[in-house]
Amino acid sequence: MENHAAKSNFIREIIDRDQDCGKFGGRVHTRFPPEPNGYLHIGHAKSICLNCGLARDYAGKFNLRFDDTNPSKEDQEYVDSIIEDVRWLGGDFQDRLLFASDYFQAMYDWAMALVKKGKAYVCDLGPEEIRRHRGTPTEPGKDSPFRGRSIEENADLFERMKKGEFPDGSRTLRARIDMAHPNLNMRDPVMYRILRAEHHRQGSAWCIYPMYDWAHGLEDSIENITHSICTLEFENHRPLYDWFLDALGIYHPQQLEFARLNLSNTVLSKRKLLELVRDKHVSGWDDPRMPTISGLRRRGYTPSSIRDFCEEIGVAKFNSIVDLRVLENAIRNELNKTASRVMAVLRPLKVVIDNYPQDGVEELDAVNNPEEPAAGTRKLPFCREIYIEQDDFREIPPKKFFRMTPGREVRLRYAYIVRCEKAVKDASGNITEVRCVYDPATRGGDAPDGRKIKGAIHWVSARHGFAAQVRLYDALFARRAPEEVEEGRDYKENLNNGSLEVLKNARCEPGLKHAAAGARYQFERLGYFFADPKDSKPGAPVFNRTVTLKDTWAKIEQNEKQA
Ligand code: ATP
Numbered sequence: 001m002e003n004h005a006a007k008s009n010f011i012r013e014i015i016d017r018d019q020d021c022g023k024f025g026g027r028v029h030t031r032f033p034p035e036p037n038g039y040l041h042i043g044h045a046k047s048i049c050l051n052c053g054l055a056r057d058y059a060g061k062f063n064l065r066f067d068d069t070n071p072s073k074e075d076q077e078y079v080d081s082i083i084e085d086v087r088w089l090g091g092d093f094q095d096r097l098l099f100a101s102d103y104f105q106a107m108y109d110w111a112m113a114l115v116k117k118g119k120a121y122v123c124d125l126g127p128e129e130i131r132r133h134r135g136t137p138t139e140p141g142k143d144s145p146f147r148g149r150s151i152e153e154n155a156d157l158f159e160r161m162k163k164g165e166f167p168d169g170s171r172t173l174r175a176r177i178d179m180a181h182p183n184l185n186m187r188d189p190v191m192y193r194i195l196r197a198e199h200h201r202q203g204s205a206w207c208i209y210p211m212y213d214w215a216h217g218l219e220d221s222i223e224n225i226t227h228s229i230c231t232l233e234f235e236n237h238r239p240l241y242d243w244f245l246d247a248l249g250i251y252h253p254q255q256l257e258f259a260r261l262n263l264s265n266t267v268l269s270k271r272k273l274l275e276l277v278r279d280k281h282v283s284g285w286d287d288p289r290m291p292t293i294s295g296l297r298r299r300g301y302t303p304s305s306i307r308d309f310c311e312e313i314g315v316a317k318f319n320s321i322v323d324l325r326v327l328e329n330a331i332r333n334e335l336n337k338t339a340s341r342v343m344a345v346l347r348p349l350k351v352v353i354d355n356y357p358q359d360g361v362e363e364l365d366a367v368n369n370p371e372e373p374a375a376g377t378r379k380l381p382f383c384r385e386i387y388i389e390q391d392d393f394r395e396i397p398p399k400k401f402f403r404m405t406p407g408r409e410v411r412l413r414y415a416y417i418v419r420c421e422k423a424v425k426d427a428s429g430n431i432t433e434v435r436c437v438y439d440p441a442t443r444g445g446d447a448p449d450g451r452k453i454k455g456a457i458h459w460v461s462a463r464h465g466f467a468a469q470v471r472l473y474d475a476l477f478a479r480r481a482p483e484e485v486e487e488g489r490d491y492k493e494n495l496n497n498g499s500l501e502v503l504k505n506a507r508c509e510p511g512l513k514h515a516a517a518g519a520r521y522q523f524e525r526l527g528y529f530f531a532d533p534k535d536s537k538p539g540a541p542v543f544n545r546t547v548t549l550k551d552t553w554a555k556i557e558q559n560e561k562q563a
C-alpha cells in the first residue's frame, strides 16, 4: 500500500502505548479476515486500508486470511474475487494468503483440550432449546441438562461427532462458562455444530464446523497477530475471545473494535448485496452502481482514490453515516489532476454553420489537461456541421442562459464564436437542427475586438466524430438510509429507479475511437468517464460516467428556479 501521511486515531494511540511498554515485543501484525460468502465492498476497503496501513507504518506485517469456517455460504468465486480486490487496493499481504480451514485440526485438538480440562461439554439440545435456555439480558439462563457430563463421556462424544456418528444438528460442543453471566455471549456458547456440507477447500473431510467466536481468536493466535481489529458489533464478544485464549493458555492477541463504515444511499451488507445480484436489480457484483470494490473499479474509481477516501473518513469508535459525496469527491479530486480532457456530446443536436465552406475542415488546438501543462495539446477537426448538447440550446432562453439561443453569440470551445440564427423544426414542431453563422476572425474562440462572450459550449464535428454508448449513474437507493424501513416494508422499495441511464447515441471526438479499455477522461462540462473494460470493443468504446463535475450549470438552473 502506497505511503500516505496517516492521520492519528485511537487505534494508533493504543499501538503507540503498546510499543512504549514493549507489549508484543514491539511487533505489529494485523490481518483482514473476510468470509468468502460475497464480494468485498467499500466497508471492507476501510478495514483493509486500516489494517494494511498499520502494518506499513509500524514496519509490521499484514495477513489476508479467509475466515472460511461456514461452508454452506462460501464459494471459490468469492475467494478469487477477494484476492483480486485486496491486491488491486494495494493490500500487501506478501506470501501470507491464509485460510482458517487449514487450522481445523488444530482447532479440534484445542477443543478436545478444553473438554479434558472440563471447560467444554457435548450438549444434545437443539438450536431452539438452546435459545430458550439462554435467558435474556435481565434474566439468567438455565443450565443444559447435559452440562454435567463427565470428561470421559464428553471426550468420547466429541470424537464421535467428528467421526460422523451423529446426524446434523443433533449435538453441539459448548464452552462451560456461566449460564448466569451478564453477557449473553458468555452463557455456554456453542463451539462446534454438526453439518455435512462440502467445504470449498476441505471437501467432505469435516462434518463438524467451528463457530466464529471459537475459531477467530485461535486463527489470530496461530498467526501471531498482535492487534485483531474488528467492527463494534464484536465489542461484547471480546470477553469470550479472551476467555477461550486464556482457558487454553495460548498466545493472546488484543482485540480492538472500531466503527464500521456506513455509506449514504446504499447498503453494505453482503446478504443484501447478494440479494440485489440474485434478483437482478443490478447486472452483477461488479455493476458500476454497486458499492463493491469490483463495482467501484468498473465505475472508474482508482485504488488511490479509495485509499484517500478511507484516510479522509478516519477511524472512530461511534457509528455514523458517511455521505456518498465524500467518496465521489475523492475520485473527482484525483481525476481533476490526471484525466485528459476530451469533447463528447451526450444528447446530440445538429448545428449547421451556414457561412462555413461546404467541404472545409480545420484542425484546431485543444488543451489536454489545464492542470497538467506537460499533457500538451491535440488537434480537433472542425467542419460545417457539428453536434452540441440539446441542453445547450434554448429557443426561448430563461434568465442567465448564456448558451446557444437565436440572435446571440456563444463560443464553441477551442473553435469560433458563432451567432445562432434559428432553429429548424419538423412537421410536429420538434427542433431537428440549428442554424448559425461563425465569425472567421475568432479562430481559437477569442474575439480580437475584445467583445465579451459569456458562454462557452462543447461540440463534436458531425463528420469526424463517432457514436458511442455512454452510461450515466445515480445513487442505487433514493433514500439516505435505505435500510431504515417501517415494519413490514422492504429496503428494496427504496431502490432508485433512475440509477442507470443508457445513452446509445452519444457523439465523441475522433481521438476517443481507440480509447483503451480502462482509460479515464474528463468529458468537458459533463464529468469523468471510464472506458468500460468488459463492454468496450476495439474501436467501439463504451463509457461509464464515474462522477459528475462540480456542476456550475446545475447552480445556474437552481438560480433560475429561485429567480
Ligand atoms: P456481513 O455483511 O455478512 O455481516 P461482514 O461485513 O462481517 O459480513 P466479513 O467477511 O466477515 O463480512 O468482513 C471481513 C472484515 O471486514 C471484518 O473484519 C469486518 O469487521 C470488516 N468489515 C465488514 N464490513 C465493514 C464495514 N462496513 N466497515 C468497516 N469494516 C467492515
Ligand code: MG
Pocket (backbone or CB within 6 Å): 035
Ligand atoms: Mg462477518
